[in-house]
Amino acid sequence: MNIESFKHIYFRIPLIVRLLISVLALMLVFGTVINFVEPEEFPTIFDGVWWVVVTGATIGYGDLVPQTIPGRIIGIILMLSGGGLLTFYITALSSAAINHEQKLSKGKVNYKGKKHIVIIGWNERTRQLVRLINSKNARAEIVLIDRTVNNLPYQNVPVHFIHGDASEDATLAQANIEHAASVIITSDITKKERQADVLTILTTVAVRGNNQDVPINAEILSIAQVENAIRAGANTVISSNDFMSTLFYHEIFHKESTRPFETVLHMLNSQQFIQKPIPDKLIEYTFQDCLTHLLQNRELLIGIYRDDEWVLNPSPDFTLQKDDKLIVLKSWKQNSLNN
Structure with a gap:
């Protein structure tokens, strides 16, 4: 997952949940570090996280206390940033998140991704x-x-x-x-x-x-x-x-048993037009033979593009040539699976 994808997912989450995730991440970092520095006093990462929470919230139960100099330095860093650690980070993060979200909504944030x-x-x-x-x-x-x-x-x-x-x-x-x-x-x-x-x-x-x-x-x-x-x-x-205009014309003069607009709309929602070169093995085949061959892959041949002209629904004995391009209908789901 790239940064742009993460950003879009992150900013879909409600603000309060985003802030909670950020604070928990910081607690986990301090808790992991103190567990690594003083494994005897803080035998598990959870013990470290517990100490970080009670220290950062200025409660200080005193049940877990760093004993070594490196551990106490970590404690000093935590206390200097605390005495309101949670409040500080929540305030800072909420301000930054709200500001960025407002800029994003107002169209003032540059896009840095690719292939979009x-x-x-x-x-x-x-x-x-x-x-x-x-x-x-x-x-x-x-x-x-x-x-x-x-x-x-x-x-x-x-x-x-x-x-x-x-x-x-x-x-x-x-x-x-x-x-x-x-x-x-x-x-x-x-x-x-x-x-x-x-x-x-x-x-x-x-x-x-x-x-x-x-x-x-x-x-x-x-x-x-x-x-x-x-x-x-x-x-x-x-x-x-x-x-x-063409759709309206078909709607006016269509037979009662058909609905051109609904048919076209449903087709475009479920099927994709594909224009592809004719395979070598199908050169000199008839349109009907090529149609039968493509149906094996659930591809519906509807016409040929030749010499800058469209030949749709030609006669069954229409012969395909080397430079022809096939106009095919293929389902979106099938195309996604093949890709």
Whole structure:
């Protein structure tokens, strides 16, 4: 477990529990040291911890007392820091914890981890995306950049929040964009479509300028701006309005026995699209033969990508070629097990 993962787990714990854990750790350290220095007077670590607790709490029963000079030096250190050891540490730790937690909630703490997912823009789509990522991959570290939200408690939303404009290098540096695994840029719902697309493209340029290799997924509202987003450096452009219009069309003209929207939503929640090169042994096979072969691994072949064109649901005797890419549906659970 790295430092960033520990930090996120630690700050999910209620404050009083965090303080108790910290104090107990300190008691254990002193108790272990005195047990090592004076094993005859403190035969067990528990005896050492007991002595530390009663000394630090200024009770001093006198049932256990250091007899050697090193032991008494440890006692002096404990008493100098005590006469209120517990109060001192609780006060100091609570102040530091509360201060750090407030900074974390306000988006003022730099992220220092690597291989994380950066999401730009906070809205309901982002909220649902965070929930989906956590449900599919609980170990994924998410950094959220947004300038419209002033406070985002980690206990409510399990992301590392950075407050600022994602089109500025300083904000991207706070999110450690240089070491990010992927970036998702959502449209700003507070602006008009054209303004939102311009901001998305500007943010894409800034991200690409700070990391030449990171995959960028950008949401564009106007289909006329898709090419500009690609020129700016986006690897994948999601035209959300175009997608929703297509779904609405299918909903209007679907047969009564089908529900296109619910079908697509359930499919995307349980299945993953995979594009992979055709295996050498399947070259010159028919689409039907390849479909049968892939089904043995619970992979559903739905089409072919050839010469920059999509060929979905071709005829059974469609012959596969060397440079074809297979478009496959595979369950999320199965993909996780294979990885």
